[in-house]
Amino acid sequence: MLRVALPTGRMMKQAIPFLEAAGYAPAESLNETRKLTVPSQCGRVEYLLVKPVDAPLYIEQGVADAGISGKDVLMEVGADLLEPLDLGFSKCRMVVAGKPEIERKLDNLLSPVRVASKFPRVAQHYFRKQGVPCTVFKLSGSVEIGAVLGLSHYIVDIVETGTTLRENGLVVHEEIADCSARLAVNRAAWYAKLSEVRDLLVNLKTAVEGART
Amino acid sequence: MSGDVKQLSFPPGTELVFGPQAARRQFISDRIAGVFRGWGFTEIILPAFDSGETFEGLGEPGDETELYHLVDREGRQLTLRADFTLIAAKALAMELRRDARPIRASYEGRVYRFAPSGHGHRVEQTQRGLEWVNAPGPVYDAAVVMMARESLQAVGADDAIIVVGHAGFIHAVLGEQGRAERRLLEALDHKNPSRIRQLAQRIGLDSDTAELLAALPLLTGGPEVFESARKFNLNAAAQAALGELESLHSLLTEAGVRGNLLLDLGEVRRSDYYSGFMFKVYHHAVGEDLGGGGRYDRLFDRFELDVPAVGFGFNLARLAEATSRDDYTGTSSESVKAGDGAEALKRIHDLRAQGKPAIMEGGA
Numbered sequence: 001m002l003r004v005a006l007p008t009g010r011m012m013k014q015a016i017p018f019l020e021a022a023g024y025a026p027a028e029s030l031n032e033t034r035k036l037t038v039p040s041q042c043g044r045v046e047y048l049l050v051k052p053v054d055a056p057l058y059i060e061q062g063v064a065d066a067g068i069s070g071k072d073v074l075m076e077v078g079a080d081l082l083e084p085l086d087l088g089f090s091k092c093r094m095v096v097a098g099k100p101e102i103e104r105k106l107d108n109l110l111s112p113v114r115v116a117s118k119f120p121r122v123a124q125h126y127f128r129k130q131g132v133p134c135t136v137f138k139l140s141g142s143v144e145i146g147a148v149l150g151l152s153h154y155i156v157d158i159v160e161t162g163t164t165l166r167e168n169g170l171v172v173h174e175e176i177a178d179c180s181a182r183l184a185v186n187r188a189a190w191y192a193k194l195s196e197v198r199d200l201l202v203n204l205k206t207a208v209e210g211a212r213t
Numbered sequence: 214m215s216g217d218v219k220q221l222s223f224p225p226g227t228e229l230v231f232g233p234q235a236a237r238r239q240f241i242s243d244r245i246a247g248v249f250r251g252w253g254f255t256e257i258i259l260p261a262f263d264s265g266e267t268f269e270g271l272g273e274p275g276d277e278t279e280l281y282h283l284v285d286r287e288g289r290q291l292t293l294r295a296d297f298t299l300i301a302a303k304a305l306a307m308e309l310r311r312d313a314r315p316i317r318a319s320y321e322g323r324v325y326r327f328a329p330s331g332h333g334h335r336v337e338q339t340q341r342g343l344e345w346v347n348a349p350g351p352v353y354d355a356a357v358v359m360m361a362r363e364s365l366q367a368v369g370a371d372d373a374i375i376v377v378g379h380a381g382f383i384h385a386v387l388g389e390q391g392r393a394e395r396r397l398l399e400a401l402d403h404k405n406p407s408r409i410r411q412l413a414q415r416i417g418l419d420s421d422t423a424e425l426l427a428a429l430p431l432l433t434g435g436p437e438v439f440e441s442a443r444k445f446n447l448n449a450a451a452q453a454a455l456g457e458l459e460s461l462h463s464l465l466t467e468a469g470v471r472g473n474l475l476l477d478l479g480e481v482r483r484s485d486y487y488s489g490f491m492f493k494v495y496h497h498a499v500g501e502d503l504g505g506g507g508r509y510d511r512l513f514d515r516f517e518l519d520v521p522a523v524g525f526g527f528n529l530a531r532l533a534e535a536t537s538r539d540d541y542t543g544t545s546s547e548s549v550k551a552g553d554g555a556e557a558l559k560r561i562h563d564l565r566a567q568g569k570p571a572i573m574e575g576g577a
Contacts, residue, residue: 061333062500079332080501083405084430190404191374191475192497194433 002045002196005067007052014089021207065189071179072158076119085183096174098147098154115154116146123156144168226336244367245341249319257318265292279326293325301344306516315347342526349521354490355464357523369536373496374473378480379458380487385450402481404430421446429479438476486512496535503531546570
């Protein structure tokens with residue numbers, strides 16, 4: 001039996017129809033249960049219900065053989081995982097945003113730029129790659145306020161429609177990555193449970209393609 | 214009190230093992246050493262640090278953040294051993310210049326590579342492995358896989374899976390243009406077809422190559438992957454590499470090495486010294502690989518030597534996680550009371566003279 005990590009909350013709600021369509025419907029309602037593990041009706045899979053930010057680590061360490069995780073979380077955690085399928089839901093963009101008047105180019109700032117983010121690792125990595133010295137402030141929520149109140153020049157955050165940015169008078173300065181939910185697989189499980197993992201991959205792929213058409 | 218607690222901790226990722234776990238590690242190491250000796254390998258003891266250039270080419274180019282550097286009192290820049298094959302190659306090159314011949318060398322020790330804390334990664338890793346130089350062609354490739362298999366059996370990890378790929382195959386498929394794009398190698402390593410397609414298009418690879426690259430993540434399995442790969446338009450170098458891998462596979466099959474062997478045409482490595490077949494070992498109970506190795510025929514070029522070589526190593530901590538057998542806990546021993554003074558010492562003396570285990574107990 002494959003152990004599959006599912007991030008609780010919004011992503012789980014979006015994942016359930018795909019899991020059902022792929023033939024891995026949970027044996028009980030995941031939205032209502034307080035259990036931490038729930039088998040699928042077919043008995044081929046056991047779901048581990050975990051906090052979204054913890055999912056990559058469970059998969060990397062092999063506690064879960066596979067799982068669903070947002071690309072944003074995968075980037076931030078930086079776990080060493082296989083990523084064989086883009087599930088296509090929970091789409092968003094990881095961006096650098098700030099007030100529109102910050103028009104100084106990122107690459108000719110003299111003093112370290114100040115960046116607020118829920119994704120400090122992504123922010124650090126991105127600015128370092130641009131050769132821009134930066135100081136990153138890790139915030140837990142409402143990151144926009146960091147740029148609005150002047151804590152930071154920029155924020156690094158995920159945006160779906162951009163409404164929150166607009167309502168706070170912020171604009172996107174740079175795009176870092178397109179994010180969406182991904183099927184992530186543990187390296188050892190890819191080989192040691194080859195046929196089960198392959199079935200899960202193929203069935204989910206069919207469900208994803210079915211949802212697109 | 215808080216000061217005491219601080220004194221009683223080691224930096225994250227360092228290795229500390231004692232008690233039954235250490236006994237298990239020792240058992241595993243001894244068993245593997247026994248297998249290597251049985252194939253005629255002798256021990257090589259290598260420096261724990263060397264000048265940084267020995268470890269060039271490990272990890273991301275230009276990014277040496279995985280390495281541990283130190284400076285001695287005479288101002289020498291030194292690097293802690295981060296890889297056995299690279300430092301062993303240098304040591305063997307000295308010997309080969311004096312007398313070119315096949316050498317079978319085995320080693321055990323630690324390598325040091327930085328890993329960010331919070332992931333449970335070890336920065337100190339104990340490896341036991343071997344280097345076989347002047348060992349050309351697929352027969353030696355097969356022998357090395359057989360030794361790995363025998364080692365796994367010797368430690369009770371029979372159900373571990375050996376996954377075999379070929380560095381030359383990926384190299385040929387990517388071509389010069391593809392190899393230059395580090396992110397493409399990363400996407401291949403993470404078996405991410407949509408990212409592979411995106412990057413292949415961005416750097417302008419032709420559509421045949423892009424389709425083959427995107428298909429590689431699924432070319433894992435039995436010998437049927439050869440046929441699947443040949444459906445694509447392969448260049449001569451890719452066909453040659455595939456042929457090599459196929460003959461390795463049939464040699465192993467003929468030699469009776471069956472089962473728990475998988476092929477993975479999409480396997481890529483971060484160490485860029487591999488030139489031919491390469492393999493990794495996985496076990497269902499451990500999330501990361503237990504070890505691996507392969508062929509590196511161009512490794513000695515840097516020492517102006519033309520030496521075909523193969524080798525592999527096991528990560529002993531992960532191998533210990535994969536083996537649950539309990540036959541390494543030692544034999545039962547007689548205990549002697551320290552309070553009995555001279556009598557106790559005499560009894561121990563007699564037991565030890567007979568080669569029997571004895572434990573003195575009852576101290577403070």
